[in-house]
Amino acid sequence: MRLKKYIAIAKISWMDSFVYRLNFIMWRVRSVLQLLAVYFLWVAIFKRGGTAFGYDQPMILTYILGTSILRSFVLGSRSVDAASEIAKGDLNNYLVKPVNYFANWLSRDLADKALNLIFVIGELIVLFYLLKPTVFIQNQPMQVLAFTIAGILAMLIYFFLSFLVSSVTFWYVEYSGWPLRFLSMVIIEFFSGGLFPLDILPPAAYNVVRLLPPAYFLFYPMQIYLGRLNAQQTAGTLAIMVVWVLILAELSQFVWRKGLKVYGAYGR
Numbered sequence: 001m002r003l004k005k006y007i008a009i010a011k012i013s014w015m016d017s018f019v020y021r022l023n024f025i026m027w028r029v030r031s032v033l034q035l036l037a038v039y040f041l042w043v044a045i046f047k048r049g050g051t052a053f054g055y056d057q058p059m060i061l062t063y064i065l066g067t068s069i070l071r072s073f074v075l076g077s078r079s080v081d082a083a084s085e086i087a088k089g090d091l092n093n094y095l096v097k098p099v100n101y102f103a104n105w106l107s108r109d110l111a112d113k114a115l116n117l118i119f120v121i122g123e124l125i126v127l128f129y130l131l132k133p134t135v136f137i138q139n140q141p142m143q144v145l146a147f148t149i150a151g152i153l154a155m156l157i158y159f160f161l162s163f164l165v166s167s168v169t170f171w172y173v174e175y176s177g178w179p180l181r182f183l184s185m186v187i188i189e190f191f192s193g194g195l196f197p198l199d200i201l202p203p204a205a206y207n208v209v210r211l212l213p214p215a216y217f218l219f220y221p222m223q224i225y226l227g228r229l230n231a232q233q234t235a236g237t238l239a240i241m242v243v244w245v246l247i248l249a250e251l252s253q254f255v256w257r258k259g260l261k262v263y264g265a266y267g268r
Helices: 002-016 021-045 057-074 079-088 101-131 141-170 178-191 203-209 219-225 231-262
Strands: none
Touching: 002 101, 021 057, 021 101, 057 101, 057 141, 057 219, 079 101, 079 141, 101 141, 101 231, 141 178, 141 219, 141 231, 219 231
């Protein structure tokens, strides 16, 4: 019965995505243009063949196209609106109802991620037909399974991290979370490896960046898919991701409880 409640929330969120069709279309156009810009940059780099930064062309193109799929699932989110609900006082609507606020937003996020995933797969099919890129196909079932698990864990890490950013609004209502949200989006885009594999950075920088949570959003799952991590490294990466999920989930609950104590229902 409880599960049905959140399935219903996900269905409503799915339908809400089609209310503002132009916004959704422009979001998808932006995503495709971003993908094409990065794609053609790397095609130009490998124009004469060979390898660069430890990658050959099929590997790097697989990385770029793969991160576009991961981005739609991991970074696609509706929970960014939680900050606005806190700032406007709309949070009241949930505090008086038998709904877990985290489960509510996770349900809405999953609906948004599913919609984005469907569209990005359709877009990639068209791009594959037009561009005919040479890509690396992972044929090891355990690698594919590990990649799938890493994607799910990455989604959870981002969800709780995103909620923490939104929770800042409890203390800074007038900003509605957006200055910090914009900054976090810029940082995540760079440090998650969405523009390039992080291991092409200088060793000193890479050794720092690879330990941060954003590195587990896109970079590490794709390293698993490409087979650039051995079995022991893959298991260690998944273990670290589980630890990050647990830490951020507990921290989110702690900040949520603290935030409710100062919540003033402004705007209502």
